[in-house]
Amino acid sequence: MGEEVKLKLATKIIKEEEIKHLLEPGEVGAVLELIVTDKDGKVTEKRVLKSKSFVRQFLELLWVQAFPIPEVVTYSVRDTANVLQSICGSGLIFAANAGAGVITFGPVVGTDDGTLVPLNIDNYRLGNIILHDAAPPTANRLQYSAVTFGAPASDATTSQFTITRNFANASGGAITVNEIGLYVKGYIYNVTYYFMTIRDVIPGGINVPNGQTLTVNYRPQTVI
Numbered sequence: 001m002g003e004e005v006k007l008k009l010a011t012k013i014i015k016e017e018e019i020k021h022l023l024e025p026g027e028v029g030a031v032l033e034l035i036v037t038d039k040d041g042k043v044t045e046k047r048v049l050k051s052k053s054f055v056r057q058f059l060e061l062l063w064v065q066a067f068p069i070p071e072v073v074t075y076s077v078r079d080t081a082n083v084l085q086s087i088c089g090s091g092l093i094f095a096a097n098a099g100a101g102v103i104t105f106g107p108v109v110g111t112d113d114g115t116l117v118p119l120n121i122d123n124y125r126l127g128n129i130i131l132h133d134a135a136p137p138t139a140n141r142l143q144y145s146a147v148t149f150g151a152p153a154s155d156a157t158t159s160q161f162t163i164t165r166n167f168a169n170a171s172g173g174a175i176t177v178n179e180i181g182l183y184v185k186g187y188i189y190n191v192t193y194y195f196m197t198i199r200d201v202i203p204g205g206i207n208v209p210n211g212q213t214l215t216v217n218y219r220p221q222t223v224i
Contacts, residue, residue, distance in 0.1 A: 019155050022050040023223045029054070030198065031160070032180065033217035034206050044212060051200050051218065055123050058197035061093045061186070071188075080104070080125040080183060080194045091188035094197075096163055098147045098185075101132045104194045105183040106147040107165040107216045111140075113178040114201045123199045126181050133171060142175060142208070143168040150219075160221040168213040176205040182218055 020031045030051035036044045060077045068089020069075045076084040087093065098106030112127025133141030143166075150162030163182070169175055182198040198218070208214045 019153060019158050019160060020048050020219070021158060021223075022048070023158070023221055025157070025223055028222050029220070031217075031219040031221060032200055033215075033219065034180075034202070035215040035217070036206065036208055036212055037215065038209075038212050044209075045206065047202075047206065049200070049202070051198060053119060053123075053199045053201070055196060055199055056121050057124065057195045061087070061184070061195060061197065064091075065089055065093055077186075077195060078122075078124045079186075080196055082124055085186070085188075085193045087186055087188060087193075091186050093184065093186045093195075095185040095187075096147060096182060097149070098144075098165075100146045101134065101144055103129060103132050103144055105185040106144075107163060107218055108144075108181050108183055109142065109167055109177045109214070109216070110179040110181070111176065112201075113205060119199065119201050123196065125196055126179050126199060128179075130167075130175065130177070133168075137170040137172060139171050139173060140175060141171055142214070143170060150217075158221055158223050160219045163218040163220075164215065166213050166215050167208065169208045169210050172210055174207055174209045176207050177214060178202055178205040180216055 023029050032049045032051045034047045064087050071088045074086035074088045077087050079085050096106050110126035110129045117127035131141045132144045145166035148164045152161045180200045186193045
């Protein structure tokens with residue numbers, strides 16, 4: 001096994017000319033940017049994709065907030081444990097600011113290419129989540145950094161913000177990430193629940209060699 005990979009965390013404000021335009025006018029969605037870097041920070045692979053897989057919990061949670069559903073009524077939303085949870089508008093929903101090592105919310109990664117759990121609108125979790133790699137390093141695990149955020153930015157047609165997380169590989173071997181999700185936290189009646197809002201299966205996967213780090217940038221966008 002290798003030594004723990006030291007992560008260099010930084011959140012920058014995206015400049016107007018750096019905004020990626022993959023969505024069509026009128027769309028609300030997200031751009032998914034994947035960057036693999038070596039221990040010296042050199043980029044070894046980079047992909048920019050259109051996130052295609054917002055799942056039903058995203059719209060249900062948004063509806064609960066927009067209505068807003070009162071506490072005396074609530075609405076059932078399926079959590080990442082496959083349990084229907086009663087949610088209302090006063091609950092804290094959509095938090096993604098997970099700390100280092102936390103895999104219950106924030107951007108998360110997995111190895112399923114859609115074979116174990118086929119991609120569909122009813123997905124409530126990743127097919128096979130990769131666990132956090134605490135010391136000493138363990139095979140087939142990645143080190144989850146704290147989630148950081150980029151401030152909202154806009155150009156003439158597009159507005160966005162950025163959710164960033166690093167996944168460092170000190171496992172001793174290469175790991176292929178085939179799926180990426182965005183889990184969010186809900187809180188009601190002094191109980192915390194977790195919901196998946198996006199699940200993207202990456203065509204061909206993205207390889208993270210030992211000693212390198214995958215950076216995931218989810219950039220929700222609106223386009224006119």
